[in-house]
Amino acid sequence: xxxxxxxxxxxxxxxxxxxxxxxxxxxxxxxxxxxxxxxxxxxxxxxxxxxxxxxxxxxxxxxxxxxxxxxxxxxxxxxxxxxxxxxxxxxxxxxxxxxxxxxxxxxxxxxxxxxxxxxxxxxxxxxxxxxxxxxxxxxxxxxxxxxxxxxxxxxxxxxxxxxxxxxxxxxxxxxxxxxxxxxxxxxxxxxxxxxxxxxxxxxxxxxxxxxxxxxxxxxxxxxxxxxxxxxxxxxxxxxxxxxxxxxxxxxxxxxxxxxxxxxxxxxxxxxxxxxxxxxxxxxxxxxxxxxxxxxxxxxxxxxxxxxxxxxxxxxxxxxxxxxxxxxxxxxxxxxxxxxxxxxxxxxxxxxxxxxxxxxxxxxxxxxxxxxxxxxxxxxxxxxxxxxxxxxxxxxxxxxxxxxxxxxxxxxxxxxxxxxxxxxxxxxxxxxxxxxxxxxxxxxxxxxxxxxxxxxxxxxxxxxxxxxxxxxxxxxxxxxxxxxxxxxxxxxxxxxxxxxxxxxxxxxxxxxxxxxxxxxxxxxxxxxxxxxxxxxxxxxxxxxxxxxxxxxxxxxxxxxxxxxxxxxxxxxxxxxxxxxxxxxxxxxxxxxxxxxxxxxxxxxxxxxxxxxxxxxxxxxxxxxxxxxxxxxxxxxxxxxxxxxxxxxxxxxxxxxxxxxxxxxxxxxxxxxxxxxxxxxxxxxxxxxxxxxxxxxxxxxxxxxxxxxxxxxxxxxxxxxxxxxxxxxxx
Numbered sequence: 001x002x003x004x005x006x007x008x009x010x011x012x013x014x015x016x017x018x019x020x021x022x023x024x025x026x027x028x029x030x031x032x033x034x035x036x037x038x039x040x041x042x043x044x045x046x047x048x049x050x051x052x053x054x055x056x057x058x059x060x061x062x063x064x065x066x067x068x069x070x071x072x073x074x075x076x077x078x079x080x081x082x083x084x085x086x087x088x089x090x091x092x093x094x095x096x097x098x099x100x101x102x103x104x105x106x107x108x109x110x111x112x113x114x115x116x117x118x119x120x121x122x123x124x125x126x127x128x129x130x131x132x133x134x135x136x137x138x139x140x141x142x143x144x145x146x147x148x149x150x151x152x153x154x155x156x157x158x159x160x161x162x163x164x165x166x167x168x169x170x171x172x173x174x175x176x177x178x179x180x181x182x183x184x185x186x187x188x189x190x191x192x193x194x195x196x197x198x199x200x201x202x203x204x205x206x207x208x209x210x211x212x213x214x215x216x217x218x219x220x221x222x223x224x225x226x227x228x229x230x231x232x233x234x235x236x237x238x239x240x241x242x243x244x245x246x247x248x249x250x251x252x253x254x255x256x257x258x259x260x261x262x263x264x265x266x267x268x269x270x271x272x273x274x275x276x277x278x279x280x281x282x283x284x285x286x287x288x289x290x291x292x293x294x295x296x297x298x299x300x301x302x303x304x305x306x307x308x309x310x311x312x313x314x315x316x317x318x319x320x321x322x323x324x325x326x327x328x329x330x331x332x333x334x335x336x337x338x339x340x341x342x343x344x345x346x347x348x349x350x351x352x353x354x355x356x357x358x359x360x361x362x363x364x365x366x367x368x369x370x371x372x373x374x375x376x377x378x379x380x381x382x383x384x385x386x387x388x389x390x391x392x393x394x395x396x397x398x399x400x401x402x403x404x405x406x407x408x409x410x411x412x413x414x415x416x417x418x419x420x421x422x423x424x425x426x427x428x429x430x431x432x433x434x435x436x437x438x439x440x441x442x443x444x445x446x447x448x449x450x451x452x453x454x455x456x457x458x459x460x461x462x463x464x465x466x467x468x469x470x471x472x473x474x475x476x477x478x479x480x481x482x483x484x485x486x487x488x489x490x491x492x493x494x495x496x497x498x499x500x501x502x503x504x505x506x507x508x509x510x511x512x513x514x515x516x517x518x519x520x521x522x523x524x525x526x527x528x529x530x531x532x533x534x535x536x537x538x539x540x541x542x543x544x545x546x547x548x549x550x551x552x553x554x555x556x557x558x559x560x561x562x563x564x565x566x567x568x569x570x571x572x573x574x575x576x577x578x579x580x581x582x583x584x585x586x587x588x589x590x591x592x593x594x595x596x597x598x599x600x601x602x603x604x605x606x607x608x609x610x611x612x613x614x615x616x617x618x619x620x621x622x623x624x625x626x627x628x629x630x631x632x633x634x635x636x637x638x639x640x641x642x643x644x645x646x647x648x649x650x651x652x653x654x655x656x657x658x659x660x661x662x663x664x665x666x667x668x669x670x671x672x673x674x675x676x677x678x679x680x681x682x683x684x685x686x687x688x689x690x691x692x693x694x695x696x697x698x699x700x701x702x703x704x705x706x707x708x709x710x711x712x713x714x715x716x717x718x719x720x721x722x723x724x725x726x727x728x729x
Contacts, residue, residue: 039321044303047328051299054332054339055387056292063282065269074265075277077256080441083279085272088252096245103238104188104231111185111230118178120226124150125174128162139163153225158218176211177219180204184223188231198224256280295387302380309376317369326368326476330377334361335384342388353389354434354453358382359426360461362403363410363419364468368480371411378403398437402430406461419469419482420462427458479588484528487587488513488535494585495535501542504550508654509535511709516650519701520643523694530643533594536587537647540578548574550658575599575636593640598647600638600684638687645688646698649676653702665707672703 032038064072111117131146143159150159165173184204189197205211205220256262256276263273277283310318317323338356345352358381366374378400386396406429409422431454438447473483486492499506513534520527541548548571575596582592639645653672660667676699679685685695 036319036321040307040318040324043321043324043328044307047331048296048299048303050332051303051335051384052292052296054336055295055384063277065263065273065277065283067269067271067274069269071263071265071267071269071273075262075282077260077262077276077280080255080257080446081279082253082255082441084251085254085275087271088254089249092252093246093249096249097242100238100242100245103234103241104190105234105237106188107230107232110228111182117181117185117226117228121174121177121181121222124222125162125170125177128159128165129167129170132163132165154218154221158221161214161218173211173215173219176208177222180208180219181223181226185227185230189227189229190231191229194227194229198227201227254279298383298387302383306376306380310373314370314373317373322476322478323369326472326478327365327373327377330361330364331380334358334381335388338381338385338388342385342390345389351449351453353392353395354450355457355460356385356399357457357461357464358385358399359402359406359423359430359458360464360468362407363422363426363461363465364472366407366410367419367465367469367482368472368478371407374407374410375404378407394437398430398433401433402426402458405429406458410465419465423458423462423465425458426461427455430454430458474586477589479529479590481528483588484532484591487532487591488528494539494581494587498539498542502538502545502548502550505538505541505545505548508550508658509538512537512647512650512654514709515654515702515705516646518705519646519650519698522697522701523642523646523690525642525646529590530594530646533591533598533643533647534650536578536582536591537595537598537651538574538578539581539595540574540576542581543574543577575634594644594647597637597639597644598651599634599636600648600679600682601633601636602679602682602684638684640687642688642690642694645685645690648684649679649695649698650702652679653706657706665703668706669703672699672706 063075065075109116113119127150128146131142131149134142134145136142136145139160142163143156146159146163147154147156162170180201184197184201201223202220205216205223208216211219254272254276256279262276262280263269267273274283307318310324317327334357341352341356358378361381362374362378364374365377382396382400382403385399386393389395406422406426409425410419431451434450434454435447438450442450469480469482472478473480490496495506498509513531516534517527517531519525520530575598579592579596582595587595639648652675656671656675657663657668660671676695680695
């Protein structure tokens, strides 16, 4: 039992220690500033915090305008807007609803039904026939009797007239009365219209020439007595008509033109003035937590999308905190500019938002990184521009399209005038977008103004790009295509110095740069980078140019008087010296890395064999062959990239081919094959991401290039000099 208890306690301790170790590992990975994962996290949080802080804070000054008080200043609209006045819209809907008349349906039974007016007219005249035939004493007695049957509303005179008609006259007058009833009652007669209709009936009968004058009073009396409303109120249809009227009422749109006076100094601010100023974004004061949350959520999404994209498709940037810092810096700077321009537009005129240089950010990232990064950055900035511009996402879409277009315009540019050309075409495209956006609601003057501003925006953005690019290159020590292109110009001071101090090396470097550039193009490597690296790869030879064969014109070889080990030190030191010179002259790091690797750790063969021949017996007894070979290797890394591998092969091939006596294409081909085979056998290309297929393409390109450009060189005296030449290069 005791043993089991100790075992359980030990398990608990082990589990606790394991949990602590797990916690420590988690915090060390994600919160230790020395870890790149932690640096990425901190950079993400910092960028997010700055963006949200800048966009959430209200920089708009207080205008001092309050409801019901005199305005201390005259305020003009900073932009053209149109918005719905919901209060006015509701008033219009209520008015339209009230104006809808009640819906009535025609009731045919009032005219033709069992107890309808036509039936009552027939009944009256039939009853008059019967009473007139009765055998009674006097006419008055018949009238009294008829009145008791039909009612006294007709009047005794009218009843007497009806009793005086004979059979034919009775039928004729009945038909005339029925026809009049059909005409009068064919329309909807509302209850409220009965009295006016009865007056109308009297006039209709009076104007009817087919009715005898003494009969008109009787006909009028019959029609008026039996007239009833033919229109029946329909509550369902009435409610539906009112609902339809509300729905069809257009919203009350308030249109404000840019520059229009919203309120003058001294005017009492009413609710409409406050509404317009609010819609213009001039009264948005105080902290709005809803806006803060909205901005936060939107930026979490767009920044996460960017980081996920970089993680999935551009690990080179994702694993380089300096490059992520450059992108974050550009984002923060341009979002700050976004806020500045939107503030200026709220204080003055809306034209300021047409100056936002988003395409400059797109062009910068496209040049520094690639086109896709430029497009992703355009998306981030465009979304946040819409937020800053009081949620005007029409302008966001315009700037997003402009950013995408400009990213394509400057993709793979290598000259500064290419940026101006790309900026010019982008300005034309942006002007077209501004023209289209203002075509519907803008007047001619506004459309032309914003179109011109689009052109100005593009040109200014190109100038900003050109101005910021060298600053970013020097501040973050990165290399761009344009920076490399400037280094490739032969009028660079460093190349001029190489030409003066080591003309043979300079000529060799030009040939190698040409061969390396062609080879890089053939396999899709960075041709400009390898060209520049080739031009500067032998800078170290300027320190002791006379010790390198290509600079020994008609002069005895100095190495004949030196110990092979000493010669080895001089030859190998040209790499270290070259790196030092390159660093001193601020050559980009990527170029320096290739310079340091262009010989790898290959053997300086000539001096290794010379030393071996001179001291064969002693070296064999005291120093193994492998140790001596290691002593005669270059103290450098093997090529780590395709570009470094290309430079190694181009450099070695050019130097070796130069040693050939009586150069022929066949000899060039054989020499290049031998050089490349020796590099592969020595595993000099084992650490570079290069395939056998690409090596074969490079080999073919080098052979073709050397055959086409090579001309007669000073021939070497023997194979030893050939080896010396190869190592000296």
